[in-house]
Amino acid sequence: MRIKELADLVGTTPRAIRHYHHEGLLDVPDNSGVRNYTLDHAVRLVRIRHLTESGLSLATIRELVHDPDLSLEDEIRLAEDAIDEQIAELHRQKARLLELREQRVTDDVPLPYTVPERLASFYGQVSPRLNAEALPYFEKERQAMEVALRIPFASRLVDDWLRDITPERIDATVDIYHLFARLPHMDPEEARVEFDHHMTRLHSVFGPDWGIHQRDWRGVVRPVLMAPGVVTLLTSAYQHPNQKEFIRLFLEQAVELFENNVSRETRGVAS
Structure with a gap:
């Protein structure tokens, strides 16, 4: 299938797929001429999309997609860890805002x-x-x-x-x-x-x-x-x-x- 067909199938865009190529997340088809994507590309792209939507960084995903032994349970655990870190960061941001508000009370x-x-x-x-x-x-x-x-x-x-x-x-x-x-x-x-x-x-x-x-x-x-x-x-x-x-x-x-x-x-x- 062509890149546009793959993008439509998985629910993303050709630009995103090219970005994943550039980041080393998704292999470029090795066939000559116009790129022809296979089922393996679609499976890996679905996995990449799942991990990104779960909040993992591209650097972390790069390691995961090349690990054939990673199970679905491992993916879920890592995604949960990423969400927990995002929640912790939001709490830190809120604490900084509260600190700034307190400074506004005592200092104009x-x-x-x-x-x-x-x-x-x-x-x-x-x-x-x-x-x-x-x-x-x-x-x-x-x-x-x-x-x-x-x-x-x-x-x-x-x-x-x-x-x-x-x-x-x-x-x-x-x-x-x-x-x-x-x-x-x-x-x-x-x-x-x-x-x-x-x-x-x-x-x-x-x-x-x-x-x-x-x-x-x-x-x-x-x-x-x-x-x-x-x-x-x-x-x-x-x-x-x-x-x-x-x-x-x-x-x-x-x-x-x-x-x-x-x-x-x-x-x-x-x-």
């Missing part, structure tokens, strides 16, 4: 599901001190952080940076948020002067390493700073040229700091 702004504890505490200290003009930009950063925390090592880096957060560091950070809100009202030269002033203050308050204890600059800091899309993520969230320039200069100094620390690491290894 939602947090990412897996926000580090220190970052949540930091947000809780900063947000009440921001004026009405700065708060929308603060909220955009929090949304961007939900994405950024998906980057490998980002959560570790943020948690490390906040380990020794002090009232003086909170003050300097709050002033940066207020500066960011004022940038659209400044001309470029004035914005650059303000940026340099605040960066000098940050260096003074946070120290030469910006308060980052992490010594593995190459293995942890570099993947975060150099992650594809970081600049795009930040600059797309803020539209004013002064704000974009602020982000560019800030990351430029961060990269320079990173390169200096990598050089120190390299010299330390060499010695």
